[in-house]
Amino acid sequence: MAIESIKNNESITQTYGKIIDPFLANAFYMPDENTITITLGYLFSNRGDFRTYSTEELYSSLGFVMGHELTHGFDSNGSYYDKNGKKLTTSILPEADDKIFKEKQVQVIKNYDKKEYCPCEFFENDGKITISEAMADIGGFSLVLEMAKNNNNFNYKSFFKYVAKHMASKKSVLVTAFTYTDVHPFGKVRSNTLLSNSDKFISTFDIKPDDAMWMAPENRVTIW
Numbered sequence: 001m002a003i004e005s006i007k008n009n010e011s012i013t014q015t016y017g018k019i020i021d022p023f024l025a026n027a028f029y030m031p032d033e034n035t036i037t038i039t040l041g042y043l044f045s046n047r048g049d050f051r052t053y054s055t056e057e058l059y060s061s062l063g064f065v066m067g068h069e070l071t072h073g074f075d076s077n078g079s080y081y082d083k084n085g086k087k088l089t090t091s092i093l094p095e096a097d098d099k100i101f102k103e104k105q106v107q108v109i110k111n112y113d114k115k116e117y118c119p120c121e122f123f124e125n126d127g128k129i130t131i132s133e134a135m136a137d138i139g140g141f142s143l144v145l146e147m148a149k150n151n152n153n154f155n156y157k158s159f160f161k162y163v164a165k166h167m168a169s170k171k172s173v174l175v176t177a178f179t180y181t182d183v184h185p186f187g188k189v190r191s192n193t194l195l196s197n198s199d200k201f202i203s204t205f206d207i208k209p210d211d212a213m214w215m216a217p218e219n220r221v222t223i224w
Contacts, residue, residue: 029072032085036069059144060162071139167191
């Protein structure tokens with residue numbers, strides 16, 4: 001279906017237009033509804049047809065986005081909502097699990113914190129601000145890597161390169177300044193930290209301790 005043919009479809013615009021323009025490329029999780037939304041704009045923004053993608057590119061884009069948004073239901077914020085979207089005062093996790101979960105969050109914050117995302121010393125990522133999005137990235141990434149195990153000829157090098165490509169961004173220093181309080185890790189911090197956190201990435205590219213993309217095994221976080 002061409003996007004032009006659905007722009008005037010009231011059932012679509014009335015439903016999704018209340019939240020966001022359905023033709024704007026975006027994806028998000030609504031904790032109070034326990035739902036994920038991937039807009040038509042996003043689906044049509046990737047050359048208009050995901051069927052033309054290789055498995056590696058499909059997993060790195062739509063697959064990763066779906067996994068990311070699903071994981072928001074269990075991140076540092078989502079874990080305080082029940083299945084019906086009701087806000088809770090305590091985590092949905094058992095006390096013992098929640099303790100480990102919070103310890104993992106501390107390590108994620110450390111991994112993302114104070115990393116330069118713009119060639120100016122002022123522009124450093126704040127790990128505490130970006131924790132929920134970083135966790136969703138890690139969770140979504142884990143999901144697509146798990147799916148990749150079912151593909152005998154999956155090209156991991158190609159997949160990791162596509163992930164970096166889809167996360168790449170190009171902005172002016174002025175625009176970058178306004179992203180300082182964005183809850184998403186920005187630029188190379190988002191892509192490089194996520195990839196360095198992956199055992200599979202480290203082994204695929206034979207990353208060594210002296211390499212810039214190296215992250216010590218004890219600092220890599222597997223949440224789910």
